[in-house]
Amino acid sequence: MENLKEKEEVKDKKNLLEWAVFWLGLALLLSIFTYLGYQVYNHKPSPPEILVEYWPEPSEAQPNRYRVVVRNTGGETAESVLVELVLEQGGEEVEKAELQLNFVPQGSKREGWVNFSQKPAAGATVSARVASYQKP
Amino acid sequence: MKDSLNRPVSESLKEYARGIAGGLLFSFPLLYTMEVWWAGFIASPAQLILLVITTYLLLLGYNRYAGMREDASWRSVFVDSVEEMGIGLALSFGVLLMLGRISLSGMSVEELMGKVIVEAMAVSIGVSVGTAQLGADSGGSEEEGSAGEVGGQDEGSRTGSLGTAVLALCGAILVGGNVAPTEEILMIAVEADPVHVLLMAVVSLLLSTVVMTFSDFKGTNPKPDKVTAYSIIHDTCISYIVALAASAFVLWFFGRFENMSFWNAFAQCITLGVLSSLGASAGRLLIK
Numbered sequence: 128m129e130n131l132k133e134k135e136e137v138k139d140k141k142n143l144l145e146w147a148v149f150w151l152g153l154a155l156l157l158s159i160f161t162y163l164g165y166q167v168y169n170h171k172p173s174p175p176e177i178l179v180e181y182w183p184e185p186s187e188a189q190p191n192r193y194r195v196v197v198r199n200t201g202g203e204t205a206e207s208v209l210v211e212l213v214l215e216q217g218g219e220e221v222e223k224a225e226l227q228l229n230f231v232p233q234g235s236k237r238e239g240w241v242n243f244s245q246k247p248a249a250g251a252t253v254s255a256r257v258a259s260y261q262k263p
Numbered sequence: 264m265k266d267s268l269n270r271p272v273s274e275s276l277k278e279y280a281r282g283i284a285g286g287l288l289f290s291f292p293l294l295y296t297m298e299v300w301w302a303g304f305i306a307s308p309a310q311l312i313l314l315v316i317t318t319y320l321l322l323l324g325y326n327r328y329a330g331m332r333e334d335a336s337w338r339s340v341f342v343d344s345v346e347e348m349g350i351g352l353a354l355s356f357g358v359l360l361m362l363g364r365i366s367l368s369g370m371s372v373e374e375l376m377g378k379v380i381v382e383a384m385a386v387s388i389g390v391s392v393g394t395a396q397l398g399a400d401s402g403g404s405e406e407e408g409s410a411g412e413v414g415g416q417d418e419g420s421r422t423g424s425l426g427t428a429v430l431a432l433c434g435a436i437l438v439g440g441n442v443a444p445t446e447e448i449l450m451i452a453v454e455a456d457p458v459h460v461l462l463m464a465v466v467s468l469l470l471s472t473v474v475m476t477f478s479d480f481k482g483t484n485p486k487p488d489k490v491t492a493y494s495i496i497h498d499t500c501i502s503y504i505v506a507l508a509a510s511a512f513v514l515w516f517f518g519r520f521e522n523m524s525f526w527n528a529f530a531q532c533i534t535l536g537v538l539s540s541l542g543a544s545a546g547r548l549l550i551k
Contacts, residue, residue, distance in 0.1 A: 140269050140270065141269075141270065141275075141342070142269045142270050142271070142272055142275060143272075144272050144275050144276070145270070145275050145346065148279070148346045148349060148350070149342050149345055149346050149349070151349055152345045152346050152347075152348055152349020152350070152352075153345050153349070155348075155349050155352050155353075156315070156345065156348055156349070156352075159315065159352075159376070159380065160312065160315070162372075162376065163308045163309075163311050163312045163315075163376075164308075164312070166308035166373070167307075167308045167309050167312065170307065170308055170309075204304050204305050230301060230304070232304035232305075232371065232373070232374040233304070233371065233373060233374075234371025234372070234373050234374065235304070235369070235370050235371045235373075235374045236369055263301065263305045263518070
């Protein structure tokens, strides 16, 4: 019986590599728990908050191209985000271009481009608005 | 060979290699499923914590009742489970990075961590099963020869109701988890008539019964001689209940019950239950 117990203890013995993997794994797990715990503690349920930045970025094939960067600073992921860029000339809406994004997770950014069919003339303004998004 | 004072490094390297192969084998379908990536950033931090804890408990159960060194002490089971989770996290991070699903710039820590954690849980169960299963040929027979006396005591713990339920749970999660995050479950459940749902439940029960009564998978323990009606009903009930519970948990995690009527949620459980009940009954025999 004693012999058996001894044998079991020997089998349980781990070498350096296994201990290293164990401690690394434990450190990973603990840091994940710390991080998630901190998040839970600070988590305030808030709807998505979508910010849009845009600037002209013409290319050879698409001279009227605009680059669009969408950021979500809210507390929740937004699904099916629809961004509209409106080209206005003399106070009148001339053209509208749309960008559809599948998901914009909280804290993350997504990028895309839109194209207008005509070159914005001098004095024209381009404005952006987030038309819609849904709760995933 | 294993009785030398410390396990040789080459031995543990082999074990890790088996674990990694198994982890990828069982979790590649999930690593390549977009609904799972989405779950990473949709899930709340509290849900992620719950997922990690649940997976750790599953690993403990699996390692205790089916792990390769089933004669190991609880301390060893705890240590092994942590190792497997660590490997799972590292693998998940590496594969997602390779697939371009995570990037280190422009992506919030929440999104990155969420994706890695959700995938890592599937991978670490795979690592655990892989370590135990892929090495069963060399390790298993050897151990039986050298440690026959432990085997006897082991039979008892393995055939107990708790052990059965734990293995059924692992099998159900392993098989059912692969399709649970997909939209198809929702689509089938929402479009099903009550008669379809009833049919699915009956088929699940039949499958479980057939598997447990007639199948004799290679390498499994010989069944006890007496197969009574009672034991069949008992086993079928355990595995179906466990399968439904596993289905409900996984579906809830992927947010499939939000704003759903009771009927739709129930129908989803039964729909997924067809797969997870097969996992609970067949998986239980295969992965032990």
